[in-house]
Structures are given as structure tokens and as C-alpha cells.
Amino acid sequence: MRRSLLVVAVLLAGLVPTLPAAAKTEPGKPKVAVIGTGGTITGVAGDRSDFEEYKGSSLPIADIVESLRPELDAVADVTSAEGPEQTAMTDYYDLSLQVDRELRTADAVVVTSGTKSLEELAYFLDLTVRSPKPVIVTGSMRPSNVFSADGPANLYDSIVLAASERTRCFGTVVMLDDEILAAREATKTSTLRLDTFQAREQGVLGTVDGKRIRLLRAPARIQDCGKNSWRTPFDVSRIKRDELPRTEIVSSYPDAGGEAITAFAEAGARGIVVAGDPSPGEASALRGVLGEGVTVVAAARTGSGAVYEAGAPGVLPAEDLLPQKARILLLLTLATTREPEDIAKRFARYGVPQFTS
Structure with missing residues (x-):
């Protein structure tokens, strides 16, 4: 054991x-x-x-x-x-x-x-x-x-x-x-x-x-x-109800275009979870939205396993969080901080809690 x-x-x-x-x-x-x-x-x-x-x-x-x-x-x-x-x-x-x-x-x-x-x-x-x-x-x-x-x-x-x-x-x-x-x-x-x-x-x-x-x-x-x-820092009584940040999920597949990613960012999405390895078109669009301040999380689309390394600068790994769970955590993280370093720390700590000894 x-x-x-x-x-x-x-x-x-x-x-x-x-x-x-x-x-x-x-x-x-x-x-x-x-x-x-x-x-x-x-x-x-x-x-x-x-x-x-x-x-x-x-x-x-x-x-x-x-x-x-x-x-x-x-x-x-x-x-x-x-x-x-x-x-x-x-x-x-x-x-x-x-x-x-x-x-x-x-x-x-x-x-x-x-x-x-x-x-x-x-x-x-x-x-x-x-x-x-x-x-x-x-x-x-x-x-x-x-x-x-x-x-x-x-x-x-x-x-x-x-x-x-x-x-x-x-x-x-x-x-x-x-x-x-x-x-x-x-x-x-x-x-x-x-x-x-x-x-x-x-x-x-x-x-x-x-x-x-x-x-x-x-x-x-x-x-x-x-x-x-x-208690987590995600206290909804301190978050304005009408200011919950928009977060989206994009699925990856061969020849997937990046238009959906770009459109989500233009529509006001502050965070995007990518399920699976992005196609070349998606990767190009992700680089663009990262430069505009959108937070991107890389998750597996397999239903199990983990993404430990996101494979691109500025992209957060979801580890074994499913894409739909990663979106919930990303939404709450973005609702409570705008600092990139804090976003990464909170996502890692509360997304993958572990026993310390």
C-alpha cells in the first residue's frame, strides 16, 4: 500500500x-x-x-x-x-x-x-x-x-x-x-x-x-x-455575481482550425481549456490569445491520465483534471486574481491537492 x-x-x-x-x-x-x-x-x-x-x-x-x-x-x-x-x-x-x-x-x-x-x-x-x-x-x-x-x-x-x-x-x-x-x-x-x-x-x-x-x-x-x-480562496460571497469570467473549452482534433479560439477571445473569454494536443491551426491561435492576456490550460481528452507539461510557454497543465473540471477551477481562479503568478499557483494547489507526507 x-x-x-x-x-x-x-x-x-x-x-x-x-x-x-x-x-x-x-x-x-x-x-x-x-x-x-x-x-x-x-x-x-x-x-x-x-x-x-x-x-x-x-x-x-x-x-x-x-x-x-x-x-x-x-x-x-x-x-x-x-x-x-x-x-x-x-x-x-x-x-x-x-x-x-x-x-x-x-x-x-x-x-x-x-x-x-x-x-x-x-x-x-x-x-x-x-x-x-x-x-x-x-x-x-x-x-x-x-x-x-x-x-x-x-x-x-x-x-x-x-x-x-x-x-x-x-x-x-x-x-x-x-x-x-x-x-x-x-x-x-x-x-x-x-x-x-x-x-x-x-x-x-x-x-x-x-x-x-x-x-x-x-x-x-x-x-x-x-x-x-x-477553505479555498474561492469565496463567492466576495465575487460579484454578474462578473464571473467567461471560460471556454476547445477540443483538439486533426486539421482543427483556430477560428473558435480566436472568436472566444474576441467575445470576451478570459480563459480557455484545450482538450487534447492542439493542431497547428489551434496552436497558432493560442499563441495569439496568450499574447492578449487570455489564460490557457492544457487538459487531456482521454478521460484519464494527466498532462504534466503543457508544452508551450504560458500554458498551464491541468494534470489529471478533466477538461470540464479544469474549466470550473479556471473560472474561479480568474474570478479571484488577475496576477499570472497567482493564477498558476492557485490552479496547481487547488487543482491537484495531495497528501504532504
Whole structure:
């Protein structure tokens, strides 16, 4: 086993409560706030066998929560509220503030989301939420009224995990199909399968089976639990909502032209993530926009692996961040500093957190 895994075990033993989720019962049940942001989990199909044709965001999240009672009442004191549907970065901004507001009185928050952009939403919350209390993001691949709908089980598991408070100081985690994934690493890999969310090379953080929670590892930021350094500099309460910088993703392929890169820069993009090795046309356009002050990040388009060296002066390597995750980090970095040296340092530190011993 790697030495870092031993460090994780020590940290988990010292910082994370070891009681099972069921240990907290009346009196003093944990308070869990559920925030619904639409998606398949609240969707309704025309008939119970139609897994693919349905209307998303058809039900209030309160209906899904109520369907879990009375069993849910033995786990936690659960409240529900609607949040913004996740269609724009300003929605992410609003939701991050809403999560922190809920955590002033709740012990943990569960956010339900559509799965198409769940991984970006979870990573945004991971980087911006100020409270170290547990934040769990979940969703479903099937609408609420079909055979074997996965939403109720995913929501129940998420509330069990949240109520246990065992992911305190983990940052935001993703909980679907019985598996706990780090927000930084979780990615959707299938449009249909229930086990669509994977962490690829890194693996799961743990599992939830009924009320049995198994934690196998922790995100590196747990090292700073209880310290000011646990929080990132990406405090959205200090960022103007209407001034979130525009950031874009460009995919590379043979004979790709550089016109899209140039057009993005002319439209006001302050950052561009390039997925894959740029073509000659793209490389020429990138040199031009770099000279105009646009920040460029090089990411792999393979879904795993890493880019350690960007291959061009002034271009930042994404390492093993997926392009869509690199864009989120780049946006928040550019929203909090304009200094090239600080941009590089923040991107490296918060994009690739590691255990230090």
C-alpha cells in the first residue's frame, strides 16, 4: 500500500466520526437539509416502463423526500427546499450561497441535481462552500415513476451518509449507486447505466449499503480540517455575481482550425481549456490569445491520465483534471486574481491537492 493511504487511515481515525449512521437517533437527531435543483430525480415518465422519454423537474423535491418516510425519520430530521435549476454558472453561484446558508443551522446538506452537469456542479460546490460540514450531491438516471427508479435509493443513501457526518472536512462528495465519490474525480461515463458515475483511476471514497457506511480513503484537503487553510480562496460571497469570467473549452482534433479560439477571445473569454494536443491551426491561435492576456490550460481528452507539461510557454497543465473540471477551477481562479503568478499557483494547489507526507 502506498504511504499516502496510511496517512489517510490515520486522518480518518482522528478526524472523522466512526459511529454508523444509525447511531444518531432520538433525541438529538442530526438535521439534514435537502435542496432540489431539478433533473431526472424529480422527472415523470408517461408510463412506468419508459426509462428514456420523460419530463424532468416535474415534481417538487419535497415529494421525493416524503416518499422515503417513515424510514427516513429514524435517520435524521430532514427538511427540503427548492434551489436554482442548474443551467448557468450564476445558478451554481446562487446554489453555493444557499448551501452555506442552510449549513448555518443544518448538520449537513444534500443537493439533488440533473446528472448531465452534476460533476461540474459538485466540483463548483467543493471549491466554494465555506462550511466543513458534509455536502452530498446526488441524482438519478431514471425518472421517479418508472420500474426500479434509482432516485429514492440514491437520496436515502445520501441522507444516511450526510446524517452520519462522516464526510466532514471532505468537501463536497457525490453519492450514487451505493458509491461515494470525490467531487473532483467523479465523472459521468454513460447516458443510460445506473453506475454511470466513476472516479476512474482514483477509485471510490467508500460505499453505503443500507445504513452501513464504509470509508476507504479521503480527499487530501482533510489534512487541513479545523484550519483556516481548509477553505479555498474561492469565496463567492466576495465575487460579484454578474462578473464571473467567461471560460471556454476547445477540443483538439486533426486539421482543427483556430477560428473558435480566436472568436472566444474576441467575445470576451478570459480563459480557455484545450482538450487534447492542439493542431497547428489551434496552436497558432493560442499563441495569439496568450499574447492578449487570455489564460490557457492544457487538459487531456482521454478521460484519464494527466498532462504534466503543457508544452508551450504560458500554458498551464491541468494534470489529471478533466477538461470540464479544469474549466470550473479556471473560472474561479480568474474570478479571484488577475496576477499570472497567482493564477498558476492557485490552479496547481487547488487543482491537484495531495497528501504532504
